[in-house]
Amino acid sequence: MLRNENGGIGMATIKDVAERVGVSVTLVSRTLNNQKGVKPESRAKILQAMRDLNYVPNELARSLVLQRTNTIGIVLDYLSSPSASKLIKGLEKGVDEFDKEGVYNIIYCSASGDFQKKQRHVAFLTKGRADGVLIYGSLVTDDEIIMNLSQSNFPTTLIENDLDSVNANKVVMDNVDGAYRATQYLIGLGHRRIAHVTGNINLKITLERLNGYMRALQDAQIPIDPTLIIYPDFSVPQGGDTHDVWSIETYIRCGYESGNKLMDHPDRPTAIFFATDISAFGAMKALEERGLSVPDDVSIFGYDDERPADFGFQFEPISTVKQPLELAGYTGIKQVISSLQDLNAPKERIVLKTDLIIRNSCKEKV
Helix, strand or coil: CEECCCCCEECCCHHHHHHHHCCCHHHHHHHHCCCCCCCHHHHHHHHHHHHHHCCCCCHHHHHHHHCCCCEEEEEECCCCCHHHHHHHHHHHHHHHHHCCCCCCEEEEEECCCCHHHHHHHHHHHHHHHCCEEEEECCECCHHHHHHHHHCCCCCEEEECCCCCCCCCEEEEECHHHHHHHHHHHHHHCCCCCEEEECCCCCEHHHHHHHHHHHHHHHHCCCCCCHHHEECCCCCCCCCCCHHHHHCHHHHHHHHHHHHHHHHCCCCCCCEEEECCHHHHHHHHHHHHHCCCCCCCCCEEEEECCCCHHHHCCCCCCCEEEECCHHHHHHHHHHHHHHHHHCCCCCCCEEEECCEEECCCCCCCCC
C-alpha cells in the first residue's frame, strides 16, 4: 500500500510496481501473467516489489485481457443435501489432483430446486465469471437451461443428467441397473409381492429406478401390479415454503405415508423397494408404529446408502444401492479441467456402476 497525495493510504497499482523496479508496466503485466520475455532477474525484482507494496492484482482486469477467469462454476440444487456432500468431496479431491498448480477457483451455486434461480446462476457464470461449468442433478426442468447452454459451446459437464440431444461431457450413474439388481435380489429371496415407492417424479433418476424395478419383474415373469407402485405426493402443502418439496422432512413424510398406504393394501407386499433410503426410513417408522418388524414382516431395500442415525432414527442401516457419488464428482471435475486445457477435445459420456450393499433389512420369504 502507498500514501496518496492527500496523505491517505491507497492500494498499490501496477504502475507503482513498475516505478519501484524501474521497468515498464508491460513487463510487470507479463510477469503477472507468466508470459515469456521477462528475464529471471527482472522477474525476481518485480515479484519482490509486489510483496513490498502489498500489491494485489486486479483479477477482473486480468480476465478481460486474457479472456479467461481461471474459475469453474458448480451448479446444484442443495449444497447441504447428503448426496451433494459426497459429490463435493469427490470434486475437491479431483481439483487437488488435476489442478496441482492451484490455477482454478471453484464457485458453488445452490439453486434450491428453483428453475429461475438456477437459470440466473448459469447466466452469471457463463457471462465472463467462469471458464467452465458443471451442473449436478436430473430435474426435467434443467433440460431447457442445458439446451440453451449447449448452443453457446460453453465448456459444460453434466452429472446425473443424460440428455441425449446435448453434446457435452457427461457422468451418469446406472440407476436402471442398480434398481434392477435390487429388485432381482428380492426376487431371489422368494418375494413376489414387491412394492416400489418412487422418488420425486420430476427427477429423471426417479424414472430410471422405476424402469429398473419393472424390468426385473418382467424378466422374472412376475406381473406388474400398479397398486404396488406408490408415487408419493411431493407437492408443497398450502402456505408452505416452495423449498420444502426438496427437504429431508418431505422425503420422510412421503415414505411414512407410502408405508401406511401399502400396509393398508388388502394383499400387502412382502417386500418394498424404495427409490431413496430417506423415504424408506419414514416407512419403517410407520411399520414400527403398527407393530410390524423389518425384515420379519416386510423386507426393505433402499437406494443411496444413507445411515438412519444421521436423520434421527434408531434403525439399523438397511440393504441399499450405493451410488459412486464421490467418484462422479472426481470424474466430473476432471472432465471440466481437461476440456479447459483442450477446447477441441472430444466429449465423453462416462457411466458409473452402482453397488448393492446387503444388510439385515431383507429376509427370505418362507
